[in-house]
Amino acid sequence: MRRIILAAVMVLAAHAATAFQIEEETLFPGTPNGRELSILSTTDTEIFRPLIDAFQQANPGVSLRYSVASSTEVYAAVHDDHAAYDLVISSAMDLQMKLANDGYALAHRSAQTGTLPAWARWRDQLYAVAQEPVVTILSRKGFAGLDLPHTRADLLSLMRDNPDRFRGRIGTYDPARSGAGYLFATQDARQSDTFWRLAEVMGTLDPRLYTGSADMIGDLQSGQLIVAYNVLGSYAAASLPPDGDAIILQPEDFTHILLRTALIPRDAPDPGLGGAFLDFLLSDQGQTLLDQVAGLPRINEAALAAEQNLRPIRLDPGLLVYVDPLKRQRFLREWAAAVVQP
Amino acid sequence: MKTLFNPAGSIRRRLLWLLLIGAAVLSGLLYLSVSTVARSAVETTQDSILGAATIAIAEQLRGADDGVEVDIPYTAFSMLGAVGEDRVFYRILVNGETVTGYDDLPLPDTTPAGLTPRYYSHPYQDMMVRIAAVERPVLVSSRSVAVQVLVAQTRTAQDAIVGQMANRAAALGLGFFGVAAVLAVVTARSVVQPVNSLAEAMGRRGPQDLRPVTRPVPQELTPLVAALNGFISRLSGALTRTETFIAEAAHHIRTPLATLRAQAELALRQTDDDATRATLRGVIRSVDDSARSASQLLEHAAVVYRSDQRADDRIDLAALARDIGQSFGPTADLRDLTLAVHTPDSPVWLTADRLLVETALRNLVDNAIKYSNPDGQVSIDVDQSATHASVRVSDRGRGLDGARRSHLTARFQRGGNVGDVVGTGLGLTIVQEVARAQNGSFTLSDRTGGGTCAELSLPL
Ligand SMILES: Nc1ncnc2c1ncn2[C@@H]1O[C@H](COP(=O)(O)OP(=O)(O)OP(=O)(O)O)[C@@H](O)[C@H]1O
Ligand SMILES: [Mg+2]
Numbered sequence: 064m065r066r067i068i069l070a071a072v073m074v075l076a077a078h079a080a081t082a083f084q085i086e087e088e089t090l091f092p093g094t095p096n097g098r099e100l101s102i103l104s105t106t107d108t109e110i111f112r113p114l115i116d117a118f119q120q121a122n123p124g125v126s127l128r129y130s131v132a133s134s135t136e137v138y139a140a141v142h143d144d145h146a147a148y149d150l151v152i153s154s155a156m157d158l159q160m161k162l163a164n165d166g167y168a169l170a171h172r173s174a175q176t177g178t179l180p181a182w183a184r185w186r187d188q189l190y191a192v193a194q195e196p197v198v199t200i201l202s203r204k205g206f207a208g209l210d211l212p213h214t215r216a217d218l219l220s221l222m223r224d225n226p227d228r229f230r231g232r233i234g235t236y237d238p239a240r241s242g243a244g245y246l247f248a249t250q251d252a253r254q255s256d257t258f259w260r261l262a263e264v265m266g267t268l269d270p271r272l273y274t275g276s277a278d279m280i281g282d283l284q285s286g287q288l289i290v291a292y293n294v295l296g297s298y299a300a301a302s303l304p305p306d307g308d309a310i311i312l313q314p315e316d317f318t319h320i321l322l323r324t325a326l327i328p329r330d331a332p333d334p335g336l337g338g339a340f341l342d343f344l345l346s347d348q349g350q351t352l353l354d355q356v357a358g359l360p361r362i363n364e365a366a367l368a369a370e371q372n373l374r375p376i377r378l379d380p381g382l383l384v385y386v387d388p389l390k391r392q393r394f395l396r397e398w399a400a401a402v403v404q405p
Numbered sequence: 406m407k408t409l410f411n412p413a414g415s416i417r418r419r420l421l422w423l424l425l426i427g428a429a430v431l432s433g434l435l436y437l438s439v440s441t442v443a444r445s446a447v448e449t450t451q452d453s454i455l456g457a458a459t460i461a462i463a464e465q466l467r468g469a470d471d472g473v474e475v476d477i478p479y480t481a482f483s484m485l486g487a488v489g490e491d492r493v494f495y496r497i498l499v500n501g502e503t504v505t506g507y508d509d510l511p512l513p514d515t516t517p518a519g520l521t522p523r524y525y526s527h528p529y530q531d532m533m534v535r536i537a538a539v540e541r542p543v544l545v546s547s548r549s550v551a552v553q554v555l556v557a558q559t560r561t562a563q564d565a566i567v568g569q570m571a572n573r574a575a576a577l578g579l580g581f582f583g584v585a586a587v588l589a590v591v592t593a594r595s596v597v598q599p600v601n602s603l604a605e606a607m608g609r610r611g612p613q614d615l616r617p618v619t620r621p622v623p624q625e626l627t628p629l630v631a632a633l634n635g636f637i638s639r640l641s642g643a644l645t646r647t648e649t650f651i652a653e654a655a656h657h658i659r660t661p662l663a664t665l666r667a668q669a670e671l672a673l674r675q676t677d678d679d680a681t682r683a684t685l686r687g688v689i690r691s692v693d694d695s696a697r698s699a700s701q702l703l704e705h706a707a708v709v710y711r712s713d714q715r716a717d718d719r720i721d722l723a724a725l726a727r728d729i730g731q732s733f734g735p736t737a738d739l740r741d742l743t744l745a746v747h748t749p750d751s752p753v754w755l756t757a758d759r760l761l762v763e764t765a766l767r768n769l770v771d772n773a774i775k776y777s778n779p780d781g782q783v784s785i786d787v788d789q790s791a792t793h794a795s796v797r798v799s800d801r802g803r804g805l806d807g808a809r810r811s812h813l814t815a816r817f818q819r820g821g822n823v824g825d826v827v828g829t830g831l832g833l834t835i836v837q838e839v840a841r842a843q844n845g846s847f848t849l850s851d852r853t854g855g856g857t858c859a860e861l862s863l864p865l
Contacts, residue, residue, distance in 0.1 A: 165530075186561075379483055380486045380491075380493040381480070384477045384479050387506070389475045389497075389504065393474075393476060
């Protein structure tokens with residue numbers, strides 16, 4: 064194997080030439096003056112590293128620039144800045160859908176994309192590469208003496224009955240600041256009225272709001288939280304020891320399945336290379352690496368059918384509704400009214 | 406198309422063409438109507454989904470203190486994804502000002518009234534989109550403001566469905582055409598069949614078969630067949646009259662000739678004047694000649710007439726040959742000729758008209774004796790093969806002297822070798838006629854070593 068030099072650059076401030084913010088940019092060099100593939104993603108570099116290595120092994124000479132940004136920044140980069148990326152991978156399905164719907168994605172069709180089930184793609188433009196449950200994490204110690212909840216209603220009544228135990232120890236995403244959090248909250252709201260009651264009860268219990276799953280899990284492990292509501296299951300499974308204090312709950316009333324989606328932007332400098340990486344992600348090797356090494360569950364229709372509470376968030380124009388600025392304003396206003404109480 | 410209007414072309418082909426063209430036109434119409442109906446059905450369905458989405462949004466509009474409250478229901482857009490993966494655009498305007506959505510989405514030409522959406526197609530973002538628009542008044546602080554809701558969708562799924570339907574319609578049209586084509590072939594064949602079978606029946610007839618056509622024919626062919634029958638009967642009438650006339654004429658000539666000959670012989674006996682006797686002998690000779698001519702003519706007429714209505718007798722050719730040999734015995738003796746008949750021991754049966762065969766054979770033997778030198782030999786040989794029986798009459802006479810058979814068998818044609826032998830030139834004509842009437846063959850050839858061989862071969 065060729066030796067690979069990794070050059071990691073931390074970009075903490077605003078990227079010099081662009082308006083959107085990049086958290087981290089890593090160059091995986093190939094041969095000098097060779098083709099360069101640039102990927103913009105919401106997924107941490109470390110998670111994708113094994114896939115990048117395997118891809119470079121299969122395509123020697125290709126340099127790979129992997130940039131990480133938040134989902135709203137990813138959207139802004141493609142939509143407003145026409146930034147030069149060959150592939151955009153994001154967990155914010157609604158924003159990805161908006162990009163594809165508004166004509167910011169190129170069509171890509173191959174033998175690999177043909178194997179995807181219909182619910183995992185949209186218009187030959189948007190492809191799901193992983194399916195991740197949105198879970199709730201509980202602390203075993205924190206729930207000592209209580210029945211462990213199985214549904215949101217269970218959790219709700221536990222919170223109502225034991226306000227002192229839960230006060231200040233409930234963590235969830237801040238939908239106003241986190242794209243994924245916004246998607247989870249809106250999908251919950253759409254799915255059931257329990258969400259608003261839950262939000263109201265949480266609001267009385269002084270919840271802590273986060274922008275990322277990792278921080279929430281960290282605080283749960285350190286004992287500051289006993290409930291982390293709506294966390295990406297893949298992060299949880301990766302960072303929590305199986306027999307530790309944390310319990311991963313897939314609520315039995317419904318558990319949303321988030322599809323991590325990829326698209327090739329209209330302004331891609333090398334869409335062929337973007338398509339090649341996408342095909343690699345969807346290939347059996349790529350899917351296995353995602354599933355086994357990166358911890359992002361592979362696209363698997365049978366796994367969804369096996370459990371009745373799993374609801375994949377559908378890739379359809381409905382996702383556009385909550386992207387509408389008026390709708391968003393309205394939702395966040397209502398959410399703030401419920402949760403952020405004076 | 407030339408075949409279609411060519412008066413000499415085939416009726417079947419013309420009929421087939423017309424039927425096929427008709428079928429093709431009908432199939433085309435079927436395809437067009439099915440695909441048009443399908444398209445409009447799909448369009449109407451898609452429009453009503455689009456309209457429902459638009460109305461769903463419009464119904465969620467509420468007046469609030471600070472303006473109009475817009476709350477797009479999730480299902481409004483979600484249902485648009487039910488049919489296919491089409492892009493969705495929307496635009497909401499309050500008093501003509503875009504409050505949310507795509508502010509360049511084209512507006513309808515006229516403002517829609519009531520909650521019935523107005524549908525129109527318009528290019529947008531390089532694609533053709535279908536737009537539904539509704540307008541609804543909303544009360545804001547007791548003042549009515551007009552809110553317009555536009556929802557647009559690309560038509561990829563609809564085009565795919567319509568394309569699929571069109572394919573099915575095309576398959577339907579093709580199938581219809583295929584069935585119609587088969588039916589057309591069958592129809593054309595069955596229509597032309599009576600004509601064909603009539604023609605075939607007529608073609609199967611022997612050349613002399615002048616019976617009227619009695620088989621049942623379709624109405625349309627009845628005049629033709631009636632005309633044909635009239636024609637046939639006129640023809641056979643004319644033929645019969647001719648033969649009767651010849652026979653009667655010959656008879657009417659022979660009777661006075663016989664009287665004339667008797668009187669000339671009487672006169673010959675009564676006179677001693679040499680010159681007168683010579684003249685009278687000449688008269689008798691001429692009368693004989695004329696009588697021979699008359700009888701040959703009669704024979705020929707009889708043969709021609711009989712060959713029209715020949716009888717199917719079972720005859721033994723060997724026995725017939727022996728009979729004829731016997732009857733010519735005296736004539737042969739008169740000329741010091743040896744007449745030998747060779748036949749198989751068993752009978753040689755064949756189906757033929759006895760009178761015809763006999764007449765032919767008599768003429769052949771007559772020729773052989775007539776054109777032989779005294780002391781010559783004439784033999785009659787009968788043979789049989791698997792399919793044919795033949796009789797060969799051979800002599801050692803003067804031979805044909807290079808004359809061709811086709812010439813000698815023509816009416817009243819005699820060879821250059823006849824010398825002073827009398828004859829009319831009808832004998833071989835009769836033989837040839839018999840051979841033809843019986844589907845047999847007649848050959849005439851010089852023999853090696855001098856003489857002539859005449860052979861009549863007839864099917865068993
Ligand atoms: N056996 C024969 N040998 C030589 N010539 C023959 C022989 N048979 C026929 N011919 C020739 O063929 C001619 C036609 O014969 P055909 O029998 O038709 O007429 P014909 O004998 O002259 O007259 P008739 O009608 O009285 O028989 C004869 O004139 C003769 O020249
Ligand atoms: Mg003769």
